[in-house]
Amino acid sequence: MSETTYVASAVQFEPVLFDKQRNITRLVELVEEAAVGGAKLITTPEMGISGYCFFGTAEAETMAEPVPGPSTEIFAELAAIHDCHIVIGMPERDLETGLLYNSAVLIGPQGIIGTHRKTHGYIAEPKWAAPGDLGHQVFDTPLGRIALLICMDIHFVETARVVALGGADVICHISNWLAERTPAPYWISRAFENSCYLIESNRWGLERGVQFSGGSCIIAPDSEILASCDSGDGVVTAEINLPAVEAARATRASGLSGRRPQLYRDLHINSYLWNPRDFFTLYGNAPMPPGRASVLAVAQHDSTSDATVNIAQIRATFVAAVGDGADLVVFPELSVSGPPSASADYADSIDTEGILQPLLDAAAGCNGYLVVGMAERGAAGMSPYNSAVLIGPEGIVAVHRKIHLSDDDDMYFAAGDSWTHADIRVGRVALLHGDDVLRPESGRVAALRGCDVIAVPARIAATLHHGHPGTTVPLNYPIPRAASHLHWHHMRVRAGENNVYLAYANPPEFGGRSGVFGPDTFEFPRRERVAGPAAEVLLAPIDTSDGPGPYPANVVRRKDLVSMRLPHHYRALSAPDRPTTAEVATDATLASIR
Secondary structure (H helix, E strand, O other): OOOOOOEEEEEEEEOOOOHHHHHEEEHHHHHHHHHHHOHHHHEEEOOOOOOOOOOOHHHHHHHOEOOHHHHOOOOOHHHHHHHHHEEEEEEEEEEOOOOOOEEEEEEEEEEEEEEEEEOOOOOOHHHHOOOOOOOOOOOEEEEEEEEEEEEHHHHHHHHHHHHHHHHOOOEEEEEOOOOOOOOOOHHHHHHHHOOOOOEEEEEEEEEEOEEEEEEEEEOOOOOOEEEOOOOOOOEEEEEEEHHHHHHHHOOOOOOOOOOOOOOOHHHHHOOOOOOHHHOOHHHHHOOOOOOOEEEEEEOOOEEEEEEOHHHHHHHHHHHHHHHOOOEEEEEEOOOHHHHHHOOOOOOOOOOOOOHHHHHHHHHHHHHHHEEEEEEEOOOOOOOOEEEEEEEEEEEEEEEEEEEOOOOHHHHEOOOHHHHHHHHHHHHHEEEOOOHHHHHHHHHHHHHHHHOOOEEOOOOOOOOOEEEEOOOOOOOOOOOOOOOEEEEEEEHHHHHHHOEEEEEEOOOHHHHOOEEEEOOOOOOOOOEEEEEEOOOOOEEEEEOOOOOOOOOOOOOOHHHHHHHHHHOHHHHHHHOOOOOOHHHHHHHHHHHHOO
């Protein structure tokens, strides 16, 4: 019998390295506390039975066990007694190969349900553990469909996406997270963009000089932190409501809804497996533009229903921003055309003698670039496109037709069917609308094509940011510890996970919070500028220069997180093209011949 509403708990715990007996005893106490409190699903931290910071294989060997084994038997007995499900983290030994893995084990009242071996290792795992070889599984349980991920796995958009597409209602993420204030922005983004619950068990404390961050929590599908624990051993508890997952996934605002899997096949390529300086110059085809220091700007303002008024406002803002040093200014979605309308004269042609002429003249006169949004007239009898237009001194450089349509878009626009980027003096720039970039696949495609910058003209009403009350965990300077009104911003995560600069322009009418976000999530102080809710123009310096050596020295050109992807695990993310009518007819003809 399945349960649609139940209580879950995340255990936070500081293990002692090599003291397995003490660790298991304490974990049993905390798990029992959660179970007695009514929890039916209980998670514990990564490597909780052993500690984490092994020098190498010899040390890990002393702690590793098979699954099933002595430790899993203890927790299986506990699960049976309390009729609950438990996730434990441990170093696993494969008896057939002798290889060691950093593993998470899901145990139910009837015993072991499944194991996840960490696929994307942190800097510590290569010292002793093999990369996980079980993929990213989703397990059917009476508590819904449950997936397991371990720490660094969740840095990669693909892992959580794969299990969400597999129907995961809950992601149990166990970690030894460090180097930032928690609940971590990555945790929040993965729950939000996949419309699922995320139960997070993180360790705390100091081990071999490494300070772990705590912050264990339970996150709802809408990104709300339902419960959290800053520091110390403890149990956090919240209700899991499975119908909320179904409801969230039914909306277009969900990053999981409205996907275009036929356009995601780039996710399976590995363009950063080789030195990007070699890869992107191969055969002399489309080499990367030279890197350089530049200034990005975002213009956060509302538009009217009068395109002439909008053009005048855009032009004045653009000229002023270029005067202040901006090389590229990004304006909100439909900033030229104004709010969507069904009137016949709403859509305009994109050409060099039409409505955009004042902006073309301004770009030539200022020697600058801008991205604006407009309704682009489609073919005769066809709906217009919601388009983003990159304009520079040379004219119209690129046009992106919005790929992922919102509910409002569906009333007026046709969907685009191709990705867009262009090489300008700022670097390689991708154009993506706000609803495009809510789907993590879109930003990843841009990164894999070597983009330095993603320009995002948006009209997003969803709340993409949270504050933080501050932490007592003694994180080292300059990692922030104080209270913040902007601890999580979804676009900051999107920039960091793809090692790109991201310029997000969202109008005040839709809540604002535009910004320019930097390419390194864990660089402090952050390279970013973020607006409030009111009209504002923000400028931020960026640097895409990649150094004099044979390999890029700049993270935006090197793309560390992109290079560590394991595409052989991501097969479920894309789909073949839908067959044309002619192809279907041909297949039917061949079938009849056979």
